[in-house]
Amino acid sequence: MSADIIDGKAFAEGLRARIAEAVPTFVSAKGRKPGLAVVLVGEDPASQVYVRSKGKATVAAGMESFEHKLPDTTTQEELIALVERLNADECVDGILVQLPLPKGVDDKAVIAAIDPAKDVDGFHIANAGKLAVGEEALVPCTPLGCLMLLKDRLGDLSGLDAVVVGRSNIVGKPMAQLLLQENCTVTVAHSRTRDLPGAVRRADIVVAAVGRPEMIRGDWLKPGATVIDVGINRIPAKEAGKTRLVGDVEFASARDVAGAITPVPGGVGPMTIAVLLRNTLVAAHARAGLPPPAGL
């Protein structure tokens, strides 16, 4: 048996197309485009790439992109002052502060300063709390993207056994909340889990988000399981001096056992920016008192 490949790239492209189709309705209603402000502090090369990609995708969807690049000497007070200006700016529907921030700047204080209604990363305490109690929330992009892939593949998730490997605030914990909302029986496993293969073997749905290359092996999987691999790890390739990207799941062996699996790259990765655009459009509608855009 060879698992179906879950094509996150194609799904993300479809989602971005649906977002681009929904934008003009917002523009006619409000007389302006939905706007996403991205704040980048310092010169981290990976962050620069992410911010550029986000800006391009925002514009491609017909939305307004506001980029704020600050030197790595920016103080926490200066950064929070910018966030407050963006909170007050009626043209800004979403605010994303690219992490990591330079030393001496407290992530938590900066995120706490973002208006929860504009918190398109879903990292604010108020959104984490709403997700926890089952109220309408802005949900972190990566786990929401994983859920979309799962529902697209499986339909109703009710009653399925799901294991989330990893318990970060950005992926693992919100992923567990989302799967619980979908009526899965949810297990959160992590570095202290005694029998990780056993926990994985029971699961109809495996979400791997640990950041350890190829840790989860095919012989840990229940035959037919749906595997969502959030890991993106760069490891040495066979050719000297080259590298390649792998997930947290050993793809070659997993493919022989799973029913469906996301590849790395091209699985979960492309979903994150697409969901960011979706969250921005949803936030724009909510702020404007409009009903949420359909089908997103």
Next chain:
Amino acid sequence: MSADIIDGKAFAEGLRARIAEAVPTFVSAKGRKPGLAVVLVGEDPASQVYVRSKGKATVAAGMESFEHKLPDTTTQEELIALVERLNADECVDGILVQLPLPKGVDDKAVIAAIDPAKDVDGFHIANAGKLAVGEEALVPCTPLGCLMLLKDRLGDLSGLDAVVVGRSNIVGKPMAQLLLQENCTVTVAHSRTRDLPGAVRRADIVVAAVGRPEMIRGDWLKPGATVIDVGINRIPAKEAGKTRLVGDVEFASARDVAGAITPVPGGVGPMTIAVLLRNTLVAAHARAGLPPPAGL
């Protein structure tokens, strides 16, 4: 084998004694007693009993109890106005609005009006969010009480398999978060779970919070498991016309398999008010800028 009985009544008495010992230090530092305001709307008999017990326990611990009894014709606006006065009252460290509220009053709106720093029930979105991301939070009393009993019995919970049966916002979900913080591998099971006996059978720790009398049977348990029974269900007794209280676990059969088990009554029940007093004292210290009281 017969399981050890986890004496929640005795543990709660000990906790209340430690709280009463800590109160005078606060009084000397601040020149006033820690204060808990309890708001009761309407005439629900069970609620009246709870509120009376809370008031008595608060005074017995050396703290100030403020009781606000409102008629069931109270509007949401009037109730929120009272909450706002209590938020502004420097002598009030904790605010508890007794649920359920009369029809036409939105629980969520009322709870959202409580200053999160005074939210000793831990029901505010901000506290749920802090708990979810692992920040210092005021945590709902019943699950925190369950955790105290577990740590008292087992010490370090790291690596243990825990199952939480039930996923309410008041018990199941915060319980799962607390056990995850203690490095348990945590499974949340519920009415849609396909193989509940199987999920329970794997667990070193079982927390039952479903509100279904004696649903979890002894032969579902892993031998030696620690069982925390949150359920309090009134069922007909053998004698005609009489009733008795049972938990969500079938005590007689569970006792033969478990390593330790909380009885009903006398297990988790007495912990809830003790933890409410603990949360009030902790909130008082935090609001006053004092370090948290030790050993609570």
